[in-house]
Every structure is written in C-alpha cells, then in structure tokens.
Amino acid sequence: MQFTIEVNNKSIKAEKGETILSALNRNGIKIPTLCRMAEFTPTGACRMCVVEVEGRDRLVTACSAPVEEWMKIQTHSPRVIRARKTIVELLLSNHPDDCLYCDRNLDCELQRLSDEMQVRERRIRGSKIKPRRDQSSPAIVRELSKCILCGRCLRVCEEVVTATSIDFIGRGRYTHVGPAMDRDFNFSSCIHCGQCVLVCPTGALHEKHYLSEVQEQLSKSDVTRVIQYSPLVPYALAGELGVKYHRDFDRLMNAALRKIGFDRVFLSGAGTDILITELADAVISARDKPGRKPLIVSACPAWVKYCEQFTPGLLPMLSTLKTPQQISGAIIKSVVPATVYKPRVYTVSVTPCTAMKFEARRDSMTRKGISDIDTVLTVRELARLIVLYGIDMSNIDPEPADEPMALRSSASLLAEAAGGITESVLRLIAVMAGEKEADRPAVKKLRNSGTFREAMVTAAGVTYTVAVVDGLKGLEKLEKMIEGGADYDLAEVMVCPGGCVNGGGMVPAGSKEAVRQRSKFIWQTDDQEAVKGPEQSASVEALYGKVFDQCSELADKKLFHTNFSKRDVLL
Numbered sequence: 001m002q003f004t005i006e007v008n009n010k011s012i013k014a015e016k017g018e019t020i021l022s023a024l025n026r027n028g029i030k031i032p033t034l035c036r037m038a039e040f041t042p043t044g045a046c047r048m049c050v051v052e053v054e055g056r057d058r059l060v061t062a063c064s065a066p067v068e069e070w071m072k073i074q075t076h077s078p079r080v081i082r083a084r085k086t087i088v089e090l091l092l093s094n095h096p097d098d099c100l101y102c103d104r105n106l107d108c109e110l111q112r113l114s115d116e117m118q119v120r121e122r123r124i125r126g127s128k129i130k131p132r133r134d135q136s137s138p139a140i141v142r143e144l145s146k147c148i149l150c151g152r153c154l155r156v157c158e159e160v161v162t163a164t165s166i167d168f169i170g171r172g173r174y175t176h177v178g179p180a181m182d183r184d185f186n187f188s189s190c191i192h193c194g195q196c197v198l199v200c201p202t203g204a205l206h207e208k209h210y211l212s213e214v215q216e217q218l219s220k221s222d223v224t225r226v227i228q229y230s231p232l233v234p235y236a237l238a239g240e241l242g243v244k245y246h247r248d249f250d251r252l253m254n255a256a257l258r259k260i261g262f263d264r265v266f267l268s269g270a271g272t273d274i275l276i277t278e279l280a281d282a283v284i285s286a287r288d289k290p291g292r293k294p295l296i297v298s299a300c301p302a303w304v305k306y307c308e309q310f311t312p313g314l315l316p317m318l319s320t321l322k323t324p325q326q327i328s329g330a331i332i333k334s335v336v337p338a339t340v341y342k343p344r345v346y347t348v349s350v351t352p353c354t355a356m357k358f359e360a361r362r363d364s365m366t367r368k369g370i371s372d373i374d375t376v377l378t379v380r381e382l383a384r385l386i387v388l389y390g391i392d393m394s395n396i397d398p399e400p401a402d403e404p405m406a407l408r409s410s411a412s413l414l415a416e417a418a419g420g421i422t423e424s425v426l427r428l429i430a431v432m433a434g435e436k437e438a439d440r441p442a443v444k445k446l447r448n449s450g451t452f453r454e455a456m457v458t459a460a461g462v463t464y465t466v467a468v469v470d471g472l473k474g475l476e477k478l479e480k481m482i483e484g485g486a487d488y489d490l491a492e493v494m495v496c497p498g499g500c501v502n503g504g505g506m507v508p509a510g511s512k513e514a515v516r517q518r519s520k521f522i523w524q525t526d527d528q529e530a531v532k533g534p535e536q537s538a539s540v541e542a543l544y545g546k547v548f549d550q551c552s553e554l555a556d557k558k559l560f561h562t563n564f565s566k567r568d569v570l571l
C-alpha cells in the first residue's frame with residue numbers, strides 16, 4: 001500500500017512496511033549510514049542515519065524505523081546535520097589519524113563521512129586506543145585501533161559465513177572486535193574467507209599484503225619468476241583499475257605482468273580444466289561402487305577449513321583433489337626448469353580469494369618444505385603492483401600467456417560462479433558419454449539463486465544428481481539431505497555467496513544484485529567463447545598428452561591430490 005509523507009516540506013510516496021531510509025532513497029534523498037548493510041536486518045547501532053520526525057523528541061534512525069502515514073521528516077535540518085557531525089567527531093576522537101599510511105586511505109567510509117560532514121578540526125579529544133596490529137593470520141590483518149564498532153564484520157561472519165569466528169570483546173572504551181578469548185587470528189576458527197574485509201568500512205580489517213615480498217623477488221637476478229592468474233582476475237582487475245573490460249584485456253594483462261618482470265605467465269584456468277577433468281572421472285568411476293556417497297568438491301579453501309573444523313563428519317566425502325591454484329602450482333614447480341643462472345623458481349598466484357593465501361601455506365601443499373605457490377595476491381594487490389610499476393594498460397600491446405598453460409576453456413571461468421564447477425563437470429560427463437552437450441535446461445538450474453540448489457542430468461541413459469551450496473547458509477540442507485539418504489553424485493560448496501565472483505579478494509560488490517551481475521558476465525562469456533570445455537582445450541591436451549610425462553608424480557596424478565583432517569579450534 002502506498003501513502004504520502006512529507007519530507008523537507010515536500011510530499012513523497014512511501015510504501016507501507018518499508019523503512020524511512022528506503023522511502024528516502026527511492027525518492028532520490030541520500031542519508032549517510034555506517035552500521036547498515038543492504039539485505040541485513042538493521043540494528044540502529046551507529047545512529048549515523050538519524051532524521052528529525054515532527055512530534056518526536058529524539059532523532060529517529062532512518063535505517064531501522066518504519067515509515068508511517070502521518071510523518072513529517074526533516075533529513076538535513078541544522079539539528080540533524082549537527083548530530084551526524086558529532087557522531088563522526090566522536091568516532092574520530094580516538095582514531096589513530098594515520099590515514100596516509102592506512103590500507104584504506106582514499107577508500108575509507110569514515111574518511112568520506114568526515115569529509116561530507118565538513119569535519120576540519122579535532123573538537124572532541126578521546127584517549128587514543130593503543131595501536132595493535134594482529135598480523136598472525138596469513139590472510140587477514142586486524143588493526144584494533146581503527147575499529148569503529150559498527151559490528152558489520154561479526155554479523156557477516158555469523159549470519160552469512162556461519163563461522164562466528166569474531167565478536168565484540170571487552171567493555172566501554174576497551175571494546176574491540178576479535179576472535180574468542182581475544183586470541184590472535186591464527187589461533188581462531190577463522191576460515192580466511194575475507195567476507196568481513198569486504199564489509200569493514202575502515203582499515204580495521206584488511207587482507208594481508210605480500211607486495212614487498214613480490215618486489216624483492218622481482219629485483220633478484222637468480223630467480224625465475226612465474227605468475228598465474230585465475231580466469232576472473234582480468235575482469236576484476238579492469239574494475240579495480242577503473243577501465244572498461246574488453247576481450248583483449250586478458251592478453252594486455254599478460255603483457256603488463258611481463259613488463260613488471262615476470263618471466264612466465266600462466267593461466268590458472270588450465271588448472272581448473274584439469275580439476276574438472278579429474279572430477280568428471282571420479283564421478284563416473286564412483287557410480288558403480290557399492291555404498292556410494294556424494295563426492296564433495298574441495299575447490300573452495302575456506303570451505304575445506306570450515307569442514308575440517310565444524311563438519312568433520314563430511315571429511316570422508318571431501319574430494320582429495322587440490323584447488324585449481326594448487327594443481328597449477330604443482331605443474332609449474334614440476335615443469336618450469338631451474339637453471340644454473342636461475343636456480344630458484346618463484347611462483348605467484350593471483351586470485352579473487354583471500355583463503356588461498358592460507359591454503360598455499362598448508363603443509364600438505366609443500367614438497368620438501370617448499371610450497372608449490374610461494375605467494376598469493378588478491379586482485380586488489382595486483383592492481384597496486386601494476387600502478388606501482390607504472391604500467392599504462394591503455395598503451396601496451398596484447399600478448400599470449402605461456403605454454404604449457406596458455407589457454408583455458410570457458411568452463412574454467414564458469415567455475416568462478418557458485419555451481420559452475422558442478423555445471424562444468426556435468427557438461428564434460430555428457431560429452432564423455434558421447435552426447436553433443438549436456439541437457440542445457442537441466443544444468444542451468446544450477447544457476448538459479450538461493451543457498452541450496454539441486455539438478456538431475458541424464459547423459460547416455462545415466463542420471464546424475466548434484467547439489468550446490470551457495471554460501472554456507474545452505475550447508476545445513478545439504479547435511480540433512482545426505483543424512484536422509486540423498487544419493488548425490490557430486491556436491492559443491494562455496495563459502496562466499498555467489499562464489500569467487502564475491503570472494504574476499506574482490507572489490508566489494510555491495511549487494512546480491514551486483515554479485516549476480518558478475519555471474520551474468522561469466523555466463524555471457526561462456527556463451528560467446530569457442531572453447532567450452534577442457535576436452536576442447538589445446539593446453540589440456542598438451543598437458544595430459546606430453547607435459548605430465550616429464551614428471552612421474554604428475555603422470556600418476558599424485559600431485560593433484562592432498563589430504564584433510566579434523567582440526568580442533570577454540571570456539
């Protein structure tokens with residue numbers, strides 16, 4: 001039901017049941033917010049969004065108060081502006097003021113609000129919180145003095161990720177955000193997904209950077225520097241650099257990486273193609289085994305850690321195949337030759353995922369103490385590296401990537417959206433069974449929205465049943481279905497809602513719709529590209545046909561597998 005309210009002495013239309021903020025936004029009136037997150041129940045914690053409502057003594061929080069028919073609202077009266085400015089000043093009163101050195105400099109909501117509120121002097125002085133930087137996690141850095149206690153991170157961790165790894169700790173001015181018992185991050189149940197980083201408005205939570213390490217290796221003359229990047233990275237990088245993505249951007253990126261000083265540039269997508277191929281084989285060969293249980297995909301490293309900690313009962317079903325990053329890393333470290341002049345091969349992986357920083361350091365991903373992937377960078381870090389080395393992406397010539405991982409299929413890009421690995425595996429199974437392609441409407445059910453999706457696809461008379469958990473809120477359903485005897489052939493679990501398109505190393509999408517748009521880009525690209533599956537990729541053919549023969553551990557596929565075990569954590 002629609003009704004009229006008065007805002008700033010003008011009539012606007014409002015919908016029954018919506019908040020004041022929603023009515024204002026729909027009518028082109030912007031109100032600053034801090035603790036509010038789209039699609040979450042408002043808490044009214046920060047009071048940044050206050051407005052004046054005639055007849056009410058106190059200012060009203062627009063994000064949580066429902067709009068009512070009789071309302072007369074002032075959104076920018078002197079009283080409202082003063083109140084908002086005071087809130088910002090109070091937040092700044094104990095803030096460290098080290099903006100120039102902060103990870104979020106020029107990209108900080110507090111900085112922006114302070115500018116919008118015209119804060120030009122420190123009027124309120126609070127005692128500064130002692131700077132404490134928790135760098136113990138391989139993926140996430142926590143800077144306690146920059147926390148403004150908006151609570152966004154802990155809500156995402158609890159309500160979306162379901163890990164509940166962080167909470168408010170302490171009281172009064174000593175309140176801060178951290179893991180249970182105020183331990184450091186590496187002693188916590190954090191699964192390194194980075195979803196909290198995407199929502200933190202300040203530099204209180206950010207990904208751990210490894211750019212100095214990369215720069216150091218780039219300056220050495222005795223190192224062969226190899227970089228690989230995930231299929232989504234060029235698209236995401238274009239967004240981060242503020243340029244329009246086009247089909248040649250991937251090849252421009254290859255040129256840029258070589259200009260920076262990388263000797264070899266590989267596509268992690270070739271590793272994804274290997275993963276899809278191996279998963280398809282595993283699903284087909286498991287069909288006739290007695291007591292068959294679902295094979296659960298282990299391509300999301302945050303999910304793997306979650307499973308080890310919270311659902312160890314599912315570990316026996318977890319595929320032992322490594323992630324595309326680690327499969328590619330194992331291939332690189334096996335086939336890129338160390339020479340007399342360059343005795344060391346240094347590998348960098350660029351991904352949309354913060355959890356891969358943790359994954360690369362797992363003991364099971366190393367050989368003789370040396371990791372297959374030395375350093376993992378997020379898209380944001382790569383953008384900084386390109387800017388640091390002064391590469392003008394609009395003024396360089398495109399170049400191909402290097403053999404033996406110069407090409408990828410569109411299925412590997414599909415894998416960056418939740419459900420994409422399963423869809424790609426089903427497509428390959430259909431082709432392997434002699435069909436022209438998999439039953440399109442059936443596999444496309446996996447692209448629907450919702451946290452739990454199922455599909456049944458028949459190829460050459462055999463029906464395969466699959467499930468996809470898109471964000472861990474759907475995990476309970478999968479567990480229940482398995483307990484109830486559902487005989488899935490394959491189940492995919494992705495921690496970040498939407499999949500890697502919404503990974504912790506990406507630019508924050510800001511809404512479910514924006515995440516969906518990224519997935520749509522992937523699906524459109526899949527429609528347009530010619531090489532649809534691993535079976536059509538010349539790189540996959542060369543890898544299986546001759547490259548793996550160079551190394552017995554690649555030939556017998558031992559290097560593609562790893563192991564997982566139950567992990568005890570402090571809750």
Ligand code: SF4
Pocket residue numbers: 140156157161163164165166189190191192193194195196197
């Ligand atoms: S990285 Fe993920 S699991 Fe860890 S605290 Fe943040 S949201 Fe929670």
Ligand code: SF4
Pocket residue numbers: 146147148149150151152153154177199200201202204205
């Ligand atoms: S760490 Fe960031 S998101 Fe979490 S409460 Fe502090 S400021 Fe808010």
Ligand code: FES
Pocket residue numbers: 032033034035036043044045046047048049050061062063064
């Ligand atoms: S944004 Fe409304 S109270 Fe925080």
